[in-house]
Amino acid sequence: MNTTDKLRLDKWLWAARFFKTRSLAKAAVEGGKVQLAGNRVKVSKEISVGDTLSVRQGWDLREVTVLGLSPQRRGAAEAQLLYVESEDSIAKREAEAQARKAAGGALNRPDQRPNKKQRRHIHQFKREQ
Template identity: 70%
Template structure:
């Protein structure tokens, strides 16, 4: 079974092209090594998959080349206990730090855009 097809069938990625891009971008490792899209996987293989902020370590439990419902897709893999703990700890840390990050409330006003432009170009009025 091809790796990109399995990732798509297991619902890690919405399309096979997204799965392919993630594999080529080094976001998916098999046994600690970067792999190619067409790599054949088997039951018992360990995959490290990075999606956004999260990194999951999963063990392949089944193979399927058809995309089915989420409960059937979750039966294709088993996430390791330490992977779950790492993800939960990282999510808690992000949530705790979330109040410290100042985010702009919206788009800059005309006056703020002028100030940004002056700052970037070094103009003094």
């Protein structure tokens, strides 16, 4: 870990292994998927130790506190030392994952694909609306 006081947000997200590349980290920040203390930020925002970030990855939302800064991407074990996830965040993520898993069988899917006549009716119905 480096002893710098501040580091660009996209670089830290990449070094902490939230995203595979800095360009993916940049796209996530620009898309509003990463927030600093509840506020949208720019990619070049400099973060410091103690800042609280919200990082959305797919279905999951992680609330993390920055513990260290590193301008270099290292192994996963070292990357996990750069942040700590809050207990509430972990509990929420696990509960949501269980709910998704339980609801997975509840989706009603047809036994077969519609035939040509049924597709025509579907297209006609969609055009009328």
